[in-house]
Amino acid sequence: MEKGTIRHLLELSLEEKRAFLKSFDMIMSDCDGVVWNFTGPIPGVDKALQLLKDNGKRLAFISNNGMRTMAEYMDKFNKLGIEPEEHDIVHPALTTVKYLKSINMQDAVYCIATEVFKDYLRDAGFVVLDGPNEHIADERVPNGVRIFSEYFSQHEGPKVGAVVVDIDVNISLAHMMKAKCYMHRNRNCLLIAGATDHIIPLDSSMDVIGPGYFIEILERTCGRKALVLGKPGQALSEFILEQFHVTQPERTLFIGDMLPQDMGFGTRCGFQKILMLSGGTTKEMLMTHTKPEELPNYYADSFADFIQLYNDVAKK
Numbered sequence: 001m002e003k004g005t006i007r008h009l010l011e012l013s014l015e016e017k018r019a020f021l022k023s024f025d026m027i028m029s030d031c032d033g034v035v036w037n038f039t040g041p042i043p044g045v046d047k048a049l050q051l052l053k054d055n056g057k058r059l060a061f062i063s064n065n066g067m068r069t070m071a072e073y074m075d076k077f078n079k080l081g082i083e084p085e086e087h088d089i090v091h092p093a094l095t096t097v098k099y100l101k102s103i104n105m106q107d108a109v110y111c112i113a114t115e116v117f118k119d120y121l122r123d124a125g126f127v128v129l130d131g132p133n134e135h136i137a138d139e140r141v142p143n144g145v146r147i148f149s150e151y152f153s154q155h156e157g158p159k160v161g162a163v164v165v166d167i168d169v170n171i172s173l174a175h176m177m178k179a180k181c182y183m184h185r186n187r188n189c190l191l192i193a194g195a196t197d198h199i200i201p202l203d204s205s206m207d208v209i210g211p212g213y214f215i216e217i218l219e220r221t222c223g224r225k226a227l228v229l230g231k232p233g234q235a236l237s238e239f240i241l242e243q244f245h246v247t248q249p250e251r252t253l254f255i256g257d258m259l260p261q262d263m264g265f266g267t268r269c270g271f272q273k274i275l276m277l278s279g280g281t282t283k284e285m286l287m288t289h290t291k292p293e294e295l296p297n298y299y300a301d302s303f304a305d306f307i308q309l310y311n312d313v314a315k316k
Contacts, residue, residue: 006286009274009300010308017313020298024253024272026244027052030231031063033257033279034303036076038202042278044304046080051310059084060244062254064195064230064261066093066117066166087243092166092194092230093120095239099192099229100126100162107161110182112168112175112214113194127158132174160186165218165226166194167211176217183222191218193226196233197261201280231256232264240269255303257281259294267293278302 012020029035035045053059061077061084068076073089093113097120100109108127111118121128160182168175183189197210215226229235246252249270256262257279266273275296277283286299300306 006296007298009298009305010312012298014312017309021055021309021313024057024251026058026060026246026252028060028062028240028244028252028254028271030256030258030262030279031061031073032065033201034255034276035061035080037279038206041080042302042304044302044307046082048303048306049080049082051307053082055310060088061090062231062236062240062265063089063091064197066091066096066120066194066230067114069116069119090236090240090243093117095229095236096164096192096194097121097124097126098239099227099235100124105161107186108158109162109164110160110179111164111166112171112179113164113166114168117164117166117194121164129157129160132178136174160189162190162192163218164192164194165211165215166230167200171211171214176214179218180221183218183224191222191224191226193228193230193233195230196228197258199280201257207280231261232268234268237265237268259286259289259291263296264291264294266296273297275299276302 009020034042035049036042049059059082068091070086070089074084074086077084093116100121101124105126108129109121110129111121112130118128118130163179163182165179183191193211193215195210196212196215198212199207200210201207219226227233227235229239240246241249246269250272252269252271253274254262254266254269254271255274255276256266257276259275259281263273263275273296275281275286275298277286277299278301283299286295289295
C-alpha cells in the first residue's frame with residue numbers, strides 16, 4: 001500500500017462506497033482508541049456498530065488490552081447496546097491461556113503483567129509466579145553484586161516453563177532480572193509477549209510507556225525472540241483465522257488506530273484495513289509512515305463516519 005493511494009472513507013465516489021460496503025461480511029475491530037478511549041465511548045460508535053449489525057455485518061473485537069476482566073468488557077459493550085458473545089472478544093490474556101493449553105504446559109509460568117492478566121492464567125489452572133514485591137537492599141558494589149546474586153539464586157522454586165510479559169505498571173529491574181534468570185536456568189523456557197505496544201495512548205493528549213521496550217530488553221539479553229500472542233503477532237493471526245473460521249480473509253475488514261499493531265496485524269491476516277484517527281495515530285503520522293505493510297487501505301475520523309457512509313448510499 002502506497003500513501004498516495006490511501007483515501008478517506010467519505011472521499012470515495014458513490015459507486016466506490018457501494019462497492020466497499022459490499023466487499024466485507026465481517027468487521028474485526030480494536031477497542032481502545034476506536035470504540036472507546038480513556039474518558040468513555042467515542043461519539044457515534046454505538047449507532048455505527050448497530051448500523052453495521054443491522055446491515056448483516058458480523059462484529060468481533062481484537063484488543064491488545066488484557067487488563068480488563070471479561071465481565072468488564074461485556075459491560076462496556078452492553079452499555080453501547082452491543083451484546084457480543086464472549087467468543088467474539090479476543091485479547092492477549094485469552095490467547096496466552098489458549099496457547100499454553102495447546103502445548104500442554106505443565107511447568108509454572110512467571111508473569112510480568114497485571115493481576116487481571118494473571119487471574120486469567122490462574123483460573124485456567126496454571127501455576128503463576130510473580131514478584132519480587134519486597135524491597136531489595138541497595139548496597140554498593142561489590143557487595144551489591146553479591147546480594148543480587150544470592151537473592152536470585154535462592155529463589156529457585158518450581159520449574160518455570162514460560163515467562164509472560166504484558167503491561168505492568170509496577171515493572172522493575174528486579175522483575176526483568178528474575179525473568180532472565182528463569183530463562184537462563186531452563187534453556188527451553190518460552191518467552192511470550194502479550195501487548196507489544198511501545199506507546200499506549202490514553203486519549204488525544206496523553207500517552208504512557210507500553211511493554212514493548214521491556215520485551216525488547218529481554219529478547220536482547222536472553223538471545224531469543226518472543227512469541228507474540230497480541231497484535232501484530234503471527235501466532236495471534238493463526239489463532240484468529242482458526243477461531244473465526246476465516247476462509248476468505250479479503251472479506252474481513254480490520255479497524256484499528258495504531259499502525260504497527262493494528263494495520264500490521266491486518267496485513268498479516270490478509271484483511272482489508274481502515275485506520276481510525278480517533279486514537280493513537282494522527283493524519284500526519286499516517287502520511288509520513290514509511291512501512292508499507294503497516295499502512296491501511298482507507299482511513300476515517302472515527303466509527304461515526306460509517307453513519308455518514310450509509311446515509312450517502314441511501315440518499316442516492
